[in-house]
Amino acid sequence: MELPPSLRHAVDRALDGIALSDLKRAADRLSKRYRAEVRDGRFHLSDDLAARAYLATRLPATFAAVRSGMEAVAEALPGFAPVTALDVGAGPGTALWAASDCWASLDDALLIEGSPAIRAVGETLSREAAPARIEWRAGDAAGDLPGLAPRDLVTLAYVLDELAEPARDRLVDRLWDLTAGALLIVEPGTPAGWARIVRARDRLVAAGAHLIAPCVHSLTCPLAAPDWCHFSRRVARSRLHRQAKGAEVPWEDEKFVYIAASRQPGAHPDARIIAPPWNAGNGRIGFKLCSGDGTRTERILGKRDGAAFKTARRLDWGDGLALPAPPNA
Numbered sequence: 001m002e003l004p005p006s007l008r009h010a011v012d013r014a015l016d017g018i019a020l021s022d023l024k025r026a027a028d029r030l031s032k033r034y035r036a037e038v039r040d041g042r043f044h045l046s047d048d049l050a051a052r053a054y055l056a057t058r059l060p061a062t063f064a065a066v067r068s069g070m071e072a073v074a075e076a077l078p079g080f081a082p083v084t085a086l087d088v089g090a091g092p093g094t095a096l097w098a099a100s101d102c103w104a105s106l107d108d109a110l111l112i113e114g115s116p117a118i119r120a121v122g123e124t125l126s127r128e129a130a131p132a133r134i135e136w137r138a139g140d141a142a143g144d145l146p147g148l149a150p151r152d153l154v155t156l157a158y159v160l161d162e163l164a165e166p167a168r169d170r171l172v173d174r175l176w177d178l179t180a181g182a183l184l185i186v187e188p189g190t191p192a193g194w195a196r197i198v199r200a201r202d203r204l205v206a207a208g209a210h211l212i213a214p215c216v217h218s219l220t221c222p223l224a225a226p227d228w229c230h231f232s233r234r235v236a237r238s239r240l241h242r243q244a245k246g247a248e249v250p251w252e253d254e255k256f257v258y259i260a261a262s263r264q265p266g267a268h269p270d271a272r273i274i275a276p277p278w279n280a281g282n283g284r285i286g287f288k289l290c291s292g293d294g295t296r297t298e299r300i301l302g303k304r305d306g307a308a309f310k311t312a313r314r315l316d317w318g319d320g321l322a323l324p325a326p327p328n329a
Contacts, residue, residue, distance in 0.1 A: 001063075001235055001236065004101050007125070010125045011059065014055055015055060023243075026049045026050050029053075047117050048121070065157070068231065068233050070102040076260070076267050077262060077266045083106065084152045085152065086154045087154075088145065088175065089112070090112060090136075091158075093111055097129055099153060100130035104130075109134050111136050113136065113139070141162075144174070153182055153184070154184070155185075156183075160185070168196065172204070176203075181262065182261065182263075183261045185200055189254075189257045190228075190230070191226070193256075194228035194257045197258065200259055201215065201221065210265045213260040214229070215290070216268045216269060217293070222294060222296040227296075231318040232254065235254050237251055268320075269292075269320025272290045273289060273315060273317055273319050273320075275288035285302075286298060305324045
């Protein structure tokens with residue numbers, strides 16, 4: 001996945017003139033904080049250089065993860081055409097760009113971000129974003145978020161990991177209250193990130209939300225540690241991105257996990273592919289699946305499965321799968 005040209009150009013301009021050595025040092029500090037999931041009362045993006053290092057090293061992967069979650073929402077709710085959006089913990093506005101890339105209907109976006117440094121960068125970038133009305137507000141994701149009206153699309157990306165558990169629960173509840181259409185929450189694709197998503201999932205189900213992706217059911221999650229649910233999206237790296245991270249290959253694989261919930265039920269596939277498909281030999285393909293009956297299963301499809309096999313050959317990790325009827329059904 002690549003950034004939309006308008007966003008890529010805006011990021012390039014924001015990084016113009018910054019010494020590569022400074023950018024690399026800031027990127028390294030930022031990476032260490034994210035990997036350690038540091039919660040010390042300071043913003044990860046606490047100054048202008050850290051904010052711009054984020055643009056070079058983390059924005060592309062975050063965009064890819066959020067955009068992937070939105071693709072799943074659009075697939076489950078083909079008639080969903082959000083006009084208003086709310087993004088909490090907006091960073092530089094990554095979810096705004098992903099949403100406007102996914103839904104041409106988006107016209108009015110409210111972005112809430114506590115860090116003045118990344119908010120300032122995001123305001124500059126968003127001048128070239130598609131929605132006609134874009135408002136930025138200072139706000140604390142751990143606070144009560146007062147004075148807000150429900151919006152069609154509500155997003156929270158890579159924020160729960162920065163909060164203590166009681167604050168996470170309050171935030172998930174508050175965001176669901178503010179959701180008129182669909183809510184998307186994205187976290188790092190780690191066991192800890194998955195655990196946070198499962199907790200959010202349980203709260204949403206208890207509140208009466210319809211789970212639309214990636215879950216194909218609202219029953220108890222069938223996975224248990226050390227297994228966990230996550231997905232991956234390959235992200236194109238720019239030359240500066242590679243230099244800032246000291247990387248050689250022109251791409252990276254972003255691991256993420258997400259939950260999407262809606263006020264209305266969505267279309268569910270029979271199962272979701274929750275791991276990379278594997279070669280099962282003799283022209284067959286193996287799939288690890290979360291199925292609509294609430295179970296974790298493995299299924300091997302071959303030529304004898306006919307059209308289902310032809311379709312399955314084109315599918316990948318994270319896709320929905322229509323299962324063929326069992327023999328003599």
